Amino acid sequence: MPKITFIDAAGAQRTVEAKNGMTVMETAVKNNIPGIDADCGGACACATCHVYVKAEYLDRVGKPSAMEQSMLDFAENVKENSRLSCQIKISDDLEGLSVTTPESQH
Amino acid sequence: MASGIEHVVVIGAGQAGAQAAYSLRQSGFEGALTLLGDEAYPPYQRPPLSKGYLKGELEADRLFLKPGSYYSDNRIDLVTSAAPVRLDLAARRVEFQAGPALGWDRLVIATGARPRMLTLPGAGLDGVLALRTLADVDQLRPYLTTGARLIVIGGGYIGLEAAAAACRLGVSVTLLEAAPQLLGRVTGPEIADFFLRTHRAAGVNVRLNAVIEGFEGTGRVSTVRLAGGERLDCDVVLVGIGVIPNLELAQQAGLACGAGLIVDRAGRTSHPDVFAAGDLVQRPLVHYGRVGRLESVHNAIEGGKIVAASILGLPPPTEEAPWFWSDQFDVKLQTAGLWTGADQRVVRGDLESGRFAVFYLKEGRILAVDAVNAGPEFLVGKRLAALSARLAPSELADVNLSMKEIGARALG
Numbered sequence: 183m184p185k186i187t188f189i190d191a192a193g194a195q196r197t198v199e200a201k202n203g204m205t206v207m208e209t210a211v212k213n214n215i216p217g218i219d220a221d222c223g224g225a226c227a228c229a230t231c232h233v234y235v236k237a238e239y240l241d242r243v244g245k246p247s248a249m250e251q252s253m254l255d256f257a258e259n260v261k262e263n264s265r266l267s268c269q270i271k272i273s274d275d276l277e278g279l280s281v282t283t284p285e286s287q288h
Numbered sequence: 289m290a291s292g293i294e295h296v297v298v299i300g301a302g303q304a305g306a307q308a309a310y311s312l313r314q315s316g317f318e319g320a321l322t323l324l325g326d327e328a329y330p331p332y333q334r335p336p337l338s339k340g341y342l343k344g345e346l347e348a349d350r351l352f353l354k355p356g357s358y359y360s361d362n363r364i365d366l367v368t369s370a371a372p373v374r375l376d377l378a379a380r381r382v383e384f385q386a387g388p389a390l391g392w393d394r395l396v397i398a399t400g401a402r403p404r405m406l407t408l409p410g411a412g413l414d415g416v417l418a419l420r421t422l423a424d425v426d427q428l429r430p431y432l433t434t435g436a437r438l439i440v441i442g443g444g445y446i447g448l449e450a451a452a453a454a455c456r457l458g459v460s461v462t463l464l465e466a467a468p469q470l471l472g473r474v475t476g477p478e479i480a481d482f483f484l485r486t487h488r489a490a491g492v493n494v495r496l497n498a499v500i501e502g503f504e505g506t507g508r509v510s511t512v513r514l515a516g517g518e519r520l521d522c523d524v525v526l527v528g529i530g531v532i533p534n535l536e537l538a539q540q541a542g543l544a545c546g547a548g549l550i551v552d553r554a555g556r557t558s559h560p561d562v563f564a565a566g567d568l569v570q571r572p573l574v575h576y577g578r579v580g581r582l583e584s585v586h587n588a589i590e591g592g593k594i595v596a597a598s599i600l601g602l603p604p605p606t607e608e609a610p611w612f613w614s615d616q617f618d619v620k621l622q623t624a625g626l627w628t629g630a631d632q633r634v635v636r637g638d639l640e641s642g643r644f645a646v647f648y649l650k651e652g653r654i655l656a657v658d659a660v661n662a663g664p665e666f667l668v669g670k671r672l673a674a675l676s677a678r679l680a681p682s683e684l685a686d687v688n689l690s691m692k693e694i695g696a697r698a699l700g
Contacts, residue, residue: 208350214355214357222335222613223336225335225336227613249663250663251663252663253667255692256664256668256695257667288605
């Protein structure tokens with residue numbers, strides 16, 4: 183089971199064990215990681231599970247779908263490495279993945 | 289902060305009640321916190337019940353809003369299968385059928401709503417089901433085997449989502465709608481026609497203007513009888529004709545009720561220390577200058593946050609334009625705002641393409657948008673609706689102008 187590190191806007195790190203097949207958003211929720219609201223529960227409908235993916239993992243998490251990209255185009259504080267964490271599925275490829283949560287999801 | 293509040297009791301552990309509890313703790317409330325749910329499960333997401341969970345794509349525990357340890361770690365006393373029978377506002381107590389009453393300093397009522405059921409002959413037969421809770425889906429799903437015959441009554445979002453999910457499971461689905469169009473309560477003809485075409489193309493037998501006379505069967509439903517004598521054979525019936533707010537506790541306690549339990553912008557009922565949020569409340573719809581009852585995740589989460597802020601005397605979150613979504617087959621519909629009262633509809637994009645939006649305007653100002661597989665239209669439209677932005681219909685309809693540009697022009 184891959185380990186994933188969540189870093190909050192202030193720099194505090196938490197590393198948790200993730201389960202293959204679940205999403206990064208679900209992993210955050212199951213582990214009480216603050217900073218990911220996920221109001222819609224993973225339906226790619228609300229853009230409140232926004233994270234920044236560490237550069238070297240960007241290729242491995244893959245490109246956002248057209249719907250995710252269009253949601254990201256209009257989220258707050260979007261950067262080059264922004265993704266919606268409900269759309270990133272965990273697999274062994276993502277061992278060591280690290281994502282940073284933004285200051286606010288709204 | 290919040291000095292003197294020793295115990296907050298939240299009745300109802302759906303999305304609104306749970307959010308109130310989570311936000312109270314997140315905002316630093318240190319007192320005792322009890323969350324009473326009448327179901328057997330901890331708080332969970334309802335939207336997937338008529339979508340992925342019905343299709344069997346998710347296990348129940350993936351629906352839970354928080355892991356079990358969250359409640360003990362955060363000193364939230366979560367009590368499941370708890371059904372209060374009476375509120376005593378003078379003595380500040382919640383009473384149960386059995387067991388001791390529970391005292392409170394602040395009370396949050398988030399009892400939600402229940403499915404409206406039909407009162408037609410035979411409606412009490414086994415196999416005439418509703419879809420609101422995890423237990424409801426667990427009852428429905430065993431019927432949905434390949435080749436089984438499902439009759440869905442009601443062409444609203446729940447009925448359409450369930451029809452789509454069942455169709456994907458290989459079930460033969462007939463959907464009966466009493467009105468001449470689908471989704472009549474929630475959207476306009478363009479979106480309704482789009483979903484009608486989508487469902488028919490996928491093989492759902494959609495019948496509009498259907499008048500049901502009753503149900504027949506020996507113990508278990510086997511036939512739906514229509515006006516005019518037509519009989520439709522089935523293995524199971526799903527009724528999705530709306531919900532009734534669970535107002536009984538509030539009404540019996542003498543709290544002011546209208547179409548729902550009446551709250552002000554702070555989520556406060558007619559009793560200063562009793563608050564409410566979620567499907568059951570009638571709240572100010574601040575973007576529209578009226579009051580109303582909403583049934584949505586957004587309304588539940590926002591209401592829960594507002595109530596927590598009010599109890600703790602903190603600044604309330606900014607109200608968003610109401611928003612909703614629905615997934616059916618490969619279609620994602622995202623709605624922002626409320627279209628009631630629109631005097632103009634503007635289509636952006638090609639209705640046949642499967643990617644378009646309909647903007648609803650009143651006196652030139654944007655009330656709402658329905659976006660079909662169209663994220664930018666939804667997200668920009670949500671801000672436009674919240675500000676009642678004034679936009680030329682020709683600009684909205686011009687797909688050569690990006691939503692970013694349209695938003696920048698209107699929002700400055």
